[in-house]
Amino acid sequence: MRILLVGDQASLPAELGEFIADLGEDWQTLLSPDGHGAMSIVAGSPIDAVIVSPHLPDLDATTLLGQVRTLRPETIRIALIQAQQGTRPPPARLIGVAHRFLPLPLAPEVLLEALTSLEELRELLDSPVLRDAIGRIEKLPSPPHLYLSLTQALEDDDDTDSADVERLVAADPAIAAKVLQLSNSAFYSSGRIIADLRTAVTRLGLATLRDLVLASEVFSAPTLPASERNALQARALLASRLAARLLPASSAELGATAALLADIGLLLPGVRNERNAAADADDARPGHAAAGAWLLGLWGLPMPIIEAVGFHLQPQRSATRSFWVTGAVHVALALVNGDPIDEAYLQRAGVLSKLPQWRDYANELMGVTQAEA
Template identity: 70%
Template sequence: MRILLVGDEASLPADLIDYIGDLGDEWQVQRVADGNGAIATIASSPVDAVITAPHLPDLTAATLLGQIRTLRPETIRIALIDADSSTRPPPARIIGVAHRFLPLPLSPEVLLDALTSLEELRELLDSPHLRTSIGRIEKLPSPPHLYLSLKHALEEDENCDTARIADLIAGDPGVAAKVLQLSNSAFFNTGRSITDLRAAVTRLGLSTLRDLVLASEVFSGQSLSNAERNALQMRALAASRMAGKLLPASSADLGATAALLADIGLLLPGVRNEREPQVAGDDRPGHAEAGAYLLGLWGLPMPIIEAVAFQMQPQRSNLRSFWVTGAVHVATALVSGAAVNEEYLAKVGMLPKLDAWREQAAALSGLALEA
């Protein structure tokens, strides 16, 4: 694997290069100091992975990774974040272009976990059987256009005001009505009733609002009955809130969105529900992998795709730490009444928290019944 490090030695120390070099001849690492140097390097010869420091002398990390996405879309893109950024979400621009976010100082073992996990996911989503199965579906669900419009607006201007966001939502009366309905439900109601979209934006906050819009769009398929749609949506919202509580602030939004979309594969025809026993000879793709493939077609961030793909078997992600995939596994299992992989939780050091998480899930399930 050929790896390009972008940044100075303060962010990407020499011992990291030495560690990668000791992995074997199949691992090669190169360093450049700035973004333009990285672009020139990749333009002349493809690399398997790019790892960029949070601060570069010429380009922002988001600009660099966005250009690499256009130039070499197959390249794994990893963004490093400062240690003090763990208390807040990564910038929206970075979320849209990076496959993975890793904290500084960067441990060589953490980097190796990330690279092997992303390679595994790339191989999974490039499965000929999965591509053929999805390709047989005559009409795939449409991308969530309003959600993507909100996402792009926030990427362009992270200080986008509530009036502009409310105007975007108002452009789809059906979604606007659903947002107001849900913002006044037991899930989110913390005071007086809301009848104004601007007030809903202010009360809910941008991350929750995005999830409400996403749920409204994704689960509006005509193939579902009203009862099926409401049950799927409420379970998704409960899992979303649960997953967000299991992660630090820097990853909470990603976890919440991934849990919200975890069952999107169930909307596809000819897909097997992996929470039900598999019948011998049934070679249909599972809903987790199929859902992840669909989200890849929509262009959603890789941490979300990875979490959806490995939600049933989180140990397949190869990560030795509890991150988005682990949170989605726990949240979706507890909300749906399925078994949690306790062996996996023990491996990542989270098993002692399971009892408390069960209590949180029970409380959220109660809210779902009231909503």
């Protein structure tokens, strides 16, 4: 594994390179003190992972990681952040281009954990089974009534704003995913990744949005009975609202979007519902969490959303030590679906004491009284 460290010795001490070298001959460390030198290295040959300190003499970390993503999209991109930033999430622009965020000063064991976890995620998103299963699907199914509901809302009220449209779109996870896909396409994105529906709706414009919804509905091929689809839609919306409440305001939209799309793999043909039964050795179908993550990865959605979708059933597979998007999605989906919660994971993340309060939030959203709970 070839790892490029970008920054000065104050943020990337020499012992980090020595630690990586001690992992064995299959691990190689390259160094660059600035962004332009790093891009020369990346352009010269493939790099498995790039680790960038927050302050460079020529480029900011967001710009450098964005250039790496364009030139070598397969490269793992890690951004370092100052420890005094505390529990505040990274800037939105940095979230869009980095796969992982690690604190400074950087401990070697934390770096190793992040690299192995991201390698696992990359392997998840590079599965031949998933490529074959998802590659044959052109359209995601979605309920036929959404276009009419959206059109009626826009025609009945001239003051309908993007927040009203967002609420309608958010009620259908398949359409929400398509809206995010299109808003992040080269034609609309202008290089800036969009992870929340309200911004996506504003970027697309209402006319384009309605056309997108109509096309998605007309050409969709439902793979689930109507009752199951409606139930899935209702649970996704509840989980989305709940996940937003479990995170600080600055991360609420990211968590809401990830929870809304967490079970989108269930809308795809040829996948296995991982909540119904354990994996069977004779069942070659991909699990729905991995299938959903693969699909969103193809669409170029932000990695925090992709990771949350792929790992929300097994949050311990995430190397993120703090409770963030993956954890919020795990808790929200488990509470809404009545599934077991990984309390060992919550204990490790230091938030297990909040679980009773989160159960109250879920019961409130689902209309369950204290006595019924």
